[in-house]
Amino acid sequence: MKLVFSLKIVYTSCGSSVFLEALPLEPARSYHLARKVLFHLRTRLTHISERSSLCGNVLREMACFIASRSERIPMKIAHIAPPWLALPPKDYGGTETMLYHLVEEQVAQGHDVTVLAPGDARTSAQLVSFFPRSLIATGVPWQGHLKAYYHLSKSVEYIKHHDFDVVHTHLSSSADMYLFPLMASLATPHVMTLHSRFPFDRVQSWAGDADEYYMEWASSVPMVVISEQVRAQRTPSLTIVDVVHHGVPMAHYQPTVKLSEPFFVWLGRFTPEKGPHLAIEASKKAGVPLVLAGTVDRHLQESVAYFEQEIQPHLDHEQITYIGPVDMKQKVDVLSRARGLLNPIQWEEPFGMVMIEAMAVGCPVIAFDRGAASEIVAHRKSGFLVEGVNEMVQCIGRINEIDRVAVRAHVEQHFTAHAMTEKYTRVYKKIIASSRGKHAFGRSSSQVAPLALTFVKTNESLLMP
Numbered sequence: 001m002k003l004v005f006s007l008k009i010v011y012t013s014c015g016s017s018v019f020l021e022a023l024p025l026e027p028a029r030s031y032h033l034a035r036k037v038l039f040h041l042r043t044r045l046t047h048i049s050e051r052s053s054l055c056g057n058v059l060r061e062m063a064c065f066i067a068s069r070s071e072r073i074p075m076k077i078a079h080i081a082p083p084w085l086a087l088p089p090k091d092y093g094g095t096e097t098m099l100y101h102l103v104e105e106q107v108a109q110g111h112d113v114t115v116l117a118p119g120d121a122r123t124s125a126q127l128v129s130f131f132p133r134s135l136i137a138t139g140v141p142w143q144g145h146l147k148a149y150y151h152l153s154k155s156v157e158y159i160k161h162h163d164f165d166v167v168h169t170h171l172s173s174s175a176d177m178y179l180f181p182l183m184a185s186l187a188t189p190h191v192m193t194l195h196s197r198f199p200f201d202r203v204q205s206w207a208g209d210a211d212e213y214y215m216e217w218a219s220s221v222p223m224v225v226i227s228e229q230v231r232a233q234r235t236p237s238l239t240i241v242d243v244v245h246h247g248v249p250m251a252h253y254q255p256t257v258k259l260s261e262p263f264f265v266w267l268g269r270f271t272p273e274k275g276p277h278l279a280i281e282a283s284k285k286a287g288v289p290l291v292l293a294g295t296v297d298r299h300l301q302e303s304v305a306y307f308e309q310e311i312q313p314h315l316d317h318e319q320i321t322y323i324g325p326v327d328m329k330q331k332v333d334v335l336s337r338a339r340g341l342l343n344p345i346q347w348e349e350p351f352g353m354v355m356i357e358a359m360a361v362g363c364p365v366i367a368f369d370r371g372a373a374s375e376i377v378a379h380r381k382s383g384f385l386v387e388g389v390n391e392m393v394q395c396i397g398r399i400n401e402i403d404r405v406a407v408r409a410h411v412e413q414h415f416t417a418h419a420m421t422e423k424y425t426r427v428y429k430k431i432i433a434s435s436r437g438k439h440a441f442g443r444s445s446s447q448v449a450p451l452a453l454t455f456v457k458t459n460e461s462l463l464m465p
Helices: 027-044 053-069 094-108 146-160 174-183 210-218 228-232 276-286 301-314 328-337 353-360 389-396 404-414 417-438
Strands: 003-012 015-020 076-080 112-116 126-128 166-171 190-194 222-225 239-243 264-269 290-295 320-322 341-343 365-368 383-386 461-464
Touching: 076 094, 076 146, 094 112, 094 353, 094 417, 112 146, 146 174, 166 174, 166 417, 174 210, 190 417, 222 417, 228 239, 239 417, 264 276, 264 328, 264 353, 276 290, 276 301, 276 320, 276 341, 276 389, 290 328, 328 353, 341 353, 353 365, 353 404, 365 389, 383 389
Parallel strands: 076 112, 076 166, 112 126, 166 190, 190 222, 222 239, 264 290, 264 341, 290 320, 341 365, 365 383
Antiparallel strands: 003 015, 003 461
């Protein structure tokens, strides 16, 4: 079978120019047909394009044609998920929760999505796995990078041999830094979401200087950050193309009760920067019960020591109660029943997924005004922004001033999975358009095996085997 593209060849004093005309097919068929040939040229025929202005012009015109059609055609999207936690996470995992919601919404909107993740992922997209279970679930500590590198390397190799419009990667922990050199030679347009903060070369209290070496590759990668606060404090070498807040599917966050109960809740990972010890202090001063829910990272001795020394002595199962990790259903229920979420963060948190999850079920948030909290919580409308424990205590007493219906409406207006996905779609189109010229010739000829090809040039058509 031969693929036929109508060409118009115009000879000028400066040489010949080649224009690809629209095929006599409906937009979807012509789009996918053109993209197949473009992928074939990029990956198999680069050695010819480097010597042939005709082939080079064909590549560019086909790329333009595809970009013009992509306004109306679903995209082929590949996500490389971090391999540490399942998708969606069993209990805690802000990056994995966001990625799960994004993928599900992209599939719902009709995009062709492939997720490269461990085999315990649950997704409506096509799943490609290189080992059966996520790393933390199998007892691999965060410092054990070898299997993580294997996952990332195999994922990039898979993408190089398949046709995608865009690749979306996620920088959340230090092992994800390997993506920068691994993706450097990839011809497919690529965007990365920065979920945490630099530096990534750190283990507990120790920090190294490897981040600056990785900037050799990282500085050219289009990067999405998850709050304006991160963009304002950005690493100078990064290429930040947009800010996209996380979002949640409102249908999954339906309040389970009409009236809240007397307790407040803290939910997250037990580390000093998350501030559960301050939530306990504020609850005791305000004389209200507090439910703690979340995970203790048993792979990090500092986290275990913190929980045993700063949290456990306060657990009396009356005023201060710890209910352990919670899954999605349990999380929605405890947030629905709580009078409010206490979030006394002790660091410049890039986002704060738990805050929009709480507000999605109508649970007001009282948060320290640090990091991205002011972008998420509408002061006196969906909760309170405070400067310390004493102000948190005061606002605990004012929690009934907040209308829970208005709290949920705040998320519906600003933080839905649909809105997040639409913003990422715009980012993808921007990245594809900007990479059109850069990657018109595909990968270097050293990466592909030579292939004999005969072009038949006429005023009518270009025939390809």
